[in-house]
Amino acid sequence: MSEATHQQAPTDQAQTWRDDFSRVLSPVFGSPQLDLVRGEGSYVWDAAGKKYLDLLAGIAVNALGHCHPAWVKAITEQASTLGHISNFFTSPAQIGLAEKLHEVLDLPAGSAVFFSNSGTEANEAAFKMARRAAGGGRPFIIAIEGAFHGRTMGALALTAKEAYREPFAPGVPGVVHVPYGDVEALEAAINENTAAVFIEPVQGEVGVRTHPAGYLTAVRELTTKVGALMILDEVQSGIGRTGSWFAHQDPEIGEGITPDIITSAKGLGGGMPIGATITVGDANTGLLEAGQHGTTFGGNPIACAAGLAVLETIEKDNLLDHVSEVSDWLKAQLAEVDGIGEITGKGLLLGLELTGGASGDSATGAADAQVPDSKAVAARALEAGFIINPVAPGRVRLAPPLTITTDELTPFIEALPGLITG
Numbered sequence: 001m002s003e004a005t006h007q008q009a010p011t012d013q014a015q016t017w018r019d020d021f022s023r024v025l026s027p028v029f030g031s032p033q034l035d036l037v038r039g040e041g042s043y044v045w046d047a048a049g050k051k052y053l054d055l056l057a058g059i060a061v062n063a064l065g066h067c068h069p070a071w072v073k074a075i076t077e078q079a080s081t082l083g084h085i086s087n088f089f090t091s092p093a094q095i096g097l098a099e100k101l102h103e104v105l106d107l108p109a110g111s112a113v114f115f116s117n118s119g120t121e122a123n124e125a126a127f128k129m130a131r132r133a134a135g136g137g138r139p140f141i142i143a144i145e146g147a148f149h150g151r152t153m154g155a156l157a158l159t160a161k162e163a164y165r166e167p168f169a170p171g172v173p174g175v176v177h178v179p180y181g182d183v184e185a186l187e188a189a190i191n192e193n194t195a196a197v198f199i200e201p202v203q204g205e206v207g208v209r210t211h212p213a214g215y216l217t218a219v220r221e222l223t224t225k226v227g228a229l230m231i232l233d234e235v236q237s238g239i240g241r242t243g244s245w246f247a248h249q250d251p252e253i254g255e256g257i258t259p260d261i262i263t264s265a266k267g268l269g270g271g272m273p274i275g276a277t278i279t280v281g282d283a284n285t286g287l288l289e290a291g292q293h294g295t296t297f298g299g300n301p302i303a304c305a306a307g308l309a310v311l312e313t314i315e316k317d318n319l320l321d322h323v324s325e326v327s328d329w330l331k332a333q334l335a336e337v338d339g340i341g342e343i344t345g346k347g348l349l350l351g352l353e354l355t356g357g358a359s360g361d362s363a364t365g366a367a368d369a370q371v372p373d374s375k376a377v378a379a380r381a382l383e384a385g386f387i388i389n390p391v392a393p394g395r396v397r398l399a400p401p402l403t404i405t406t407d408e409l410t411p412f413i414e415a416l417p418g419l420i421t422g
């Protein structure tokens with residue numbers, strides 16, 4: 001977009017960038033809501049100079065907020081030193097980030113990190129590892145109803161929503177979806193032909209929900225029993241989002257289980273594209289030997305330098321405790337808001353059920369005329385200067401920067417009743 005475009009009057013400006021967008025970009029994301037030009041901390045600004053409190057953080061990506069000085073410094077220093085090399089070589093940034101991941105996950109010897117560029121790619125690598133599980137020859141992988149694992153063909157096969165999969169049939173074969181939270185159904189589905197169970201410790205895209213107590217333990221026990229891998233997709237829930245480095249390290253969520261493979265992305269790069277597939281202990285044995293997988297950009301020094309800055313800043317600034325403290329405050333405030341029902345999730349990955357105020361009946365769900373349309377609530381929020389996500393009918397997702405403060409959140413809490421009722 002030209003400089004001239006940004007200098008036009010606000011109303012013309014909005015129409016111009018919308019026109020520009022539809023002329024040159026794919027329609028796959030629909031029409032963009034804003035033309036954003038700048039970010040700082042918990043805020044972003046659009047081309048007309050309007051300021052927004054970013055309660056979505058690029059969908060759980062901007063862990064340190066926008067343009068955090070440590071993140072900017074790491075990227076610019078790395079870019080001016082060594083920007084890209086192939087995977088014929090390694091770099092201090094790549095080794096440093098892998099070492100830090102080993103440290104925060106307290107990984108046993110033999111554990112290994114494979115870097116890629118996104119969550120879907122991290123899961124795609126884990127999918128290939130699952131195909132090699134137990135020496136190969138196990139045709140089935142189990143995924144969970146409500147799961148979202150990405151959009152490439154392997155990750156898409158794991159994703160539960162049929163509307164995402166159907167247009168691209170035939171999909172990758174062998175994936176079986178079992179009902180959410182149902183241990184008996186899992187027991188009935190899993191056997192010696194199962195290569196792996198893929199599971200998000202917190203399902204994000206379905207509206208932010210954890211699993212019923214005992215479910216992750218049952219997944220661990222059953223996968224161990226049949227010799228299948230337990231693969232945790234922590235693309236959204238990891239990197240401090242729930243108040244632990246990774247959600248499964250929270251005893252309430254993870255119930256003390258140790259997975260075989262962990263996938264990470266989103267917050268890991270804090271805004272730089274990166275994914276990681278982490279095999280725990282000897283889980284790498286027989287999986288992805290030299291030459292069986294690859295990537296040009298995975299492990300890129302700039303992305304790894306950004307990732308290292310994210311992890312070091314979370315540690316240095318004690319952001320895990322900060323997330324838990326702000327979350328406790330936020331949940332207490334939200335519980336007092338008329339029109340908010342159930343609050344799901346943990347830390348700064350929260351799902352809010354919209355009940356439509358005192359007269360609403362949450363039990364009847366979105367069909368109840370009293371339950372506000374989450375998209376309409378998000379549109380009103382945007383108008384008022386708050387970015388929130390209408391993740392599902394009657395549900396809103398909040399995933400702000402881990403650095404957000406209670407002072408920054410207060411205007412949103414004050415505005416919320418009006419945003420819900422309209």
Ligand SMILES: Cc1ncc(COP(=O)(O)O)c(C=O)c1O
Nearest residue numbers: 118119120148149150204235236
């Ligand atoms: C749990 C989970 N897995 C995988 C993905 C896909 O990640 P990406 O969009 O980086 O490919 C997402 C994205 O929303 C996700 O939430």
